[in-house]
Amino acid sequence: MAGEIPDLEAQERTGTGKGAARQARRDGMVPGIVFGGDKEPLPINIPFNKLLTMLRKGRFKSTLFNMKVEGHEDVRVICRDVQRHVVKDLPTHVDFLRLRRTTKINLFINVEVSGEEECPGLKAGGVLTLVRPEVELVVTAADIPESITVDISGLEIGDSATIANVKLPAGAKPTIDRDFVIAQISAPSGLASQSDDEDEDVAADEVPTTEMDPPNGEQADD
Template identity: 70%
Template sequence: MAGEIPDLHAQERTGTGKGAARTARRNGMVPGIVFGGDADPLPINVPFNVLLKRLKKGRFKSTLFNLKVDGHDDVRVICRDVQRDVVKDLPTHLDLMRLRRTTKINLFIHVDFINEEDCPALRKGGTLTVVRNEVELIVTAGDIPESLTVDLSKVENIGDTVTISDVEIPSGAKLTITDRDFVICNVSAPSALKSADDEDEAEEETAEVPTIGEEDEAEGSEG
């Protein structure tokens, strides 16, 4: 999640219950509720197309949003549930939770790769392969890091790998995965070079294994 917290625009929903929810859906909206944060629940409507686009983008339930509702102060929220139509699998209702600045939440934080032009392994002809462009962290809602940084100038050789232990985790944040040192990226040999190496290995193996005719000739000469 790089840069500013994304806005999520909604309208205050007048009326509650199934009737108001059906009316909202007929008008191209998805009804929802905002709760928590020592404030009364706020019924809202979110444009269907906007919500569907956000859902297709992925990570909706682990993305922090700045909720904007006319007549109300902006508030940071995170999705706690999206109900879907059992047949069409389309969103029919969502629950958003207000967050205090001290609230701990799990978020996927974007990984920035810097100094690519100064990377010794890449200058030797290697190819950068990104395994993870975001990492899930436990962060404080009021102090969310903009990104994690991988300095490629420190990657010396083709075949070297950068793991999460090589990445500085911002103060106050914690990894959700702590039982393994997972890979962030690596620098591999170019595919053309790999193919050439494979061909060389195959030729060497072929040269080392005599054919049946050669074995017979060798046995005949020994006899």
């Protein structure tokens, strides 16, 4: 995925059970657990304010993190569940899964565009619209791409590039089964308005002649 994998700092939580979890919340922390990866589960605490900020940014459950816990090796994790207060809707517990190199996960991958200088549609004054700046893919934890590239070098005005036109990394596939548009070249707004006006003029010229107004100056039969 584009950029570096973000760090997520946590503290090892001493003690388990409801008592330790309640104490963590009183201390301004959110209790959690890191499990999987052929290792023992690790109880953790995460600062409440930092976690809430990340949750509000969105896509927390589809973001890969580099978890840093003092006294333990850094490990790649992905969120598997966030429990919330039934009334306040604030996080009360969070679960993270350690990732093996072969683990399949869903992540949003940034889209980059190539071929803009050669694109005939842009040369003719068209406008590029990146319909999907990110695409959700199923990827292998060991082979997470920084981005995927869509080539628009052959697009004319009115053409679109879909996910079928993108060469995906080995082992990656979209989470959406159908083909979908990633980028398109549209006519400039001025040209589009002119085209609409011309369509209206043509429609006006094609109004059919009524029986009360026959063609060629002929009189209608009584």
